[in-house]
Amino acid sequence: QLHLVESGGGLVQPGDSLKLSCVGSGFPLDEYAVGWFRQAPGKEREGVSCISSNGSRTNYTDSVKGRFTTSRDYAENAVYLQMNSLKPEDTGKYYCLAAPKCRILRAGGSLTVYGQGTLVNVSS
Secondary structure (H helix, E strand, O other): OOEOEEEOOEEEOOOOOEEEEEEOOOOOHHHOEEEEEEEOOOOOOEEEEEEOOOOOOEEEOHHHOOOEEEEEEOOOOEEEEEEOOOOHHHOEEEEEEEEOOHHHHHOOOOOOEOOOOEEEEEOO
16 A cells, blocks of 8 residues: 655644645655645544645645645655644644545545654644
8 A cells, every 4th residue: 555654743833834744755746646634633534735746736725725835846756735824723633645636635535545644733
């Protein structure tokens, strides 16, 4: 089973920023759309963002629009999630998945399986 490796989480205060990384170890991320997902304690997992394989299209869930930005670095085989103006409701474990298209990720499909994720805790 293929999985990606997430990192960059931590404990921050409201209003702070974090940058999450998603790396395709031995997996060519540049050929696929990559989505970020999160799961807060006691809540269902939700999609946060997605970036197309060529980086030309991105989309975000309404609650993070204007605060989060996803990007990719082909040289590093990585996709990032820059999170600004963090709120307590952004707390959760963040995961990344890959698929040929963002619409496949939105429909619940993926080429990769969920990995360990990275924990984001926004608290004062």
